[in-house]
Amino acid sequence: MCIPCYEKDDEPERFFSSHSAESLSPPQEIQSTSGIFLLFLLQAFPPLLVKILYHPSEHYVSYKQKTIEHVSNDAELHILVCAHREEDAMAAITLLEYTNPSKHNPLSIYGLCLEELVSSYIPVLINHQLGQKMSYSEGSRSQPVIDIFRYFKTQHSKLVQMHVFTAISPFKQMHEDICWLSFDKECSLIIIPFHKKWNSKGKMVSSNTDLRNLNTNVLKNAPCSVGTLIDRKKSQGLSSIFATSTTYRVAALFVGGADDREAISYALRMARSPRVHLTIMHFVARNDDFQNWENMVNDDFLRKVKAEMSAFKNIHFGEETVRDGSDTSEVIQSIVGDHDLIMVGRQHENEPQALSGLSAEWIDFPEIGPMGDLLASEYISDPVSVLVVQQQRKKEKVAASN
Numbered sequence: 059m060c061i062p063c064y065e066k067d068d069e070p071e072r073f074f075s076s077h078s079a080e081s082l083s084p085p086q087e088i089q090s091t092s093g094i095f096l097l098f099l100l101q102a103f104p105p106l107l108v109k110i111l112y113h114p115s116e117h118y119v120s121y122k123q124k125t126i127e128h129v130s131n132d133a134e135l136h137i138l139v140c141a142h143r144e145e146d147a148m149a150a151i152t153l154l155e156y157t158n159p160s161k162h163n164p165l166s167i168y169g170l171c172l173e174e175l176v177s178s179y180i181p182v183l184i185n186h187q188l189g190q191k192m193s194y195s196e197g198s199r200s201q202p203v204i205d206i207f208r209y210f211k212t213q214h215s216k217l218v219q220m221h222v223f224t225a226i227s228p229f230k231q232m233h234e235d236i237c238w239l240s241f242d243k244e245c246s247l248i249i250i251p252f253h254k255k256w257n258s259k260g261k262m263v264s265s266n267t268d269l270r271n272l273n274t275n276v277l278k279n280a281p282c283s284v285g286t287l288i289d290r291k292k293s294q295g296l297s298s299i300f301a302t303s304t305t306y307r308v309a310a311l312f313v314g315g316a317d318d319r320e321a322i323s324y325a326l327r328m329a330r331s332p333r334v335h336l337t338i339m340h341f342v343a344r345n346d347d348f349q350n351w352e353n354m355v356n357d358d359f360l361r362k363v364k365a366e367m368s369a370f371k372n373i374h375f376g377e378e379t380v381r382d383g384s385d386t387s388e389v390i391q392s393i394v395g396d397h398d399l400i401m402v403g404r405q406h407e408n409e410p411q412a413l414s415g416l417s418a419e420w421i422d423f424p425e426i427g428p429m430g431d432l433l434a435s436e437y438i439s440d441p442v443s444v445l446v447v448q449q450q451r452k453k454e455k456v457a458a459s460n
Contacts, residue, residue: 124246124282125450127323134164135327136245139207140236142172142269146251147206149289149443152299153249153399154210156306157324158331159217168243169207171200171224172232174268181227183235200224206296213300229268233275241281247324248280249445252288252426254434258441274425277404277448283320286426288434288444291398306333309393310401311429312340313386313412314356317403320449322363325401329373338363339393340377341386343411352407383416387432394433395440402429404448 129135139154141147147169159165175181186204204222211220221243225235240248253270257263277284310325312318322338329336340360367373380386394400404427406413416428423431430446432438 123450124244125320125323126246126283126327127320127449129246131327132162134166135247136166136168136243138168138170138236138240138243138245138248140170140172140248140250141203141206142251144202144206145255145289146287147203148296148299149251149287149291150249151206151210152291153287153443153445154218155213155299156308156328156331156334156399158328158334159214160330161217163327163330164217164219165214166219166243167207167210167221168239168245169204169220169222170236170239171203171222172236172272173200173224173226174229174232175227179226181225181231181235183239184224184226186222186224209296229272232272233279236276237279237281245282248276248282248284249287250276250284252286252434254288256290259439261439262436270425277425280448281450283450284448285324286404286430286446286448288426288430288446290438291441291443304333305335306399307335307337307397308399308401309337309339309397311390311403312338312360313403313406313410313429314352315403315406316449317405317427317447319356319359319403321401321403321445321447322359324445324447326363326366326373329367329370332372334372336373337393337397338367338373338375339389340375341389341410341412342377342379344379344381345411380412382411382414383428386412386429387416390429390432391437394438394442397442399443399445400433401445401447402433403427404430404446 126135135157137154137157139147139150141150154165154167157163157165204224207220207222211218223239225232225239227235236248236250239245250273251269253266253273254262255264273286277286306328308325308328310322312322325336325338328334364375367375378386378389380389390400404425406427413428416432421428421431423434426434426446430444433442433444
C-alpha cells in the first residue's frame, strides 16, 4: 500500500493560505475591492478623455484665407497633390500642366504619395528632399509615383517648385498627414483622387471604400480648398501630356455659391494659357428673382469674371436658362463629349432652383455634390475628367461639423 507523501512545506503553505483568506477582515475586503475598481478606472478613462479633449484637426485649422479665389493673379500658387497609384499621379500632373505654370503664374507643388500601413511599422512622413528613404521593402511601390512627380519638375525646372513626400499610415489616420502638410506648406488647394476608377472605354473597374472614407475626412478637416479629381480621361503616356500642340477644352459650370466661385477662379487661372479653351456656363433658373446676400456676392463675382475674360479670346461665357435640376442635368450631359475637363463646385448654400430634384438624398456620392455625382454616374461614359471643388471652410463651420 502506497502512502501519499508530501513535501515538507506543503501543508503549512496550504494552512497559511486558508487561514489568511478566512481571517480577512471586512475593512480589508473593502480596500481590496476599491483598489481593483480604481485600477479599472485608471485604465478605462484616460483613452476616453484623450478622445474627448484632443482633436488633431484643431492643429491645422487655418485662420487665413487659403483659397484660389483670394490669391492674386501673379502670386505663387501652392498645391498639394495626393496620389495612391501611378494613374492618380498621371491625372494630377495633366491638370497641373494646364494650370499654366509660367513666369507670371508660378507654382509650388507638393506631391504626396499615399501608402497604407499594413504591418507593425509605425506611421511615418518621408521628405524625399532630405534624402530620406523607405525603411521597408513595400515602400518601393511609391517609386513610380515619385518618378512621375519628378518628371513634371524636369519639364518646368524654372517655373515649378516640386517637393515630394510619402505618407505611410493607416487609412483612418492618413487625412491627418494630408491636412497637416497642406497647413505647414500654406497650400491653397489639395487635389485628391476619386475612389472610383474607369478604364479607357468608360467602364468602372474598381471602387475603394477606404479611399472614399479618406476623402470624406479630408473634405471635413482640410485647412484650405479641396479638389476631388475624377479621372475618366486616360493619358497616352507622359509625352502626350507635355505636347505643346495639344488643346485642352475646359468647361466650368456655375450655379452659385462659394464652391462654384472657387471652381471658376481655378478655371480662369488655367485659361491664361493659350492652350486652354475655357467655357464658363452659368445656369439661370426661370422666375428666380429672389435676392439675398449670397446672390449679390455671386452677381458681383460674375461681373469681375466678365471684366477679366474680356482680355482673353480663349474664354467664352454663356447662360443656360433652366426650370429645375432635370433641365440642368440634360444640359450637362449634352456638353460632356465636347470637353476634356469639367469643373464644378461641390455644395451650395441653399438648394438653387436650377438644382431642384438633385438633392442630397437622391445622390450616391454626397462627398462630390449633385453635379459631381451626375458626372460620376453610370449614365456618363465619355472619357472626360471632372474636378469637384470645395472652397476652404471657415473655422466655425469646421468646428460645427466635428
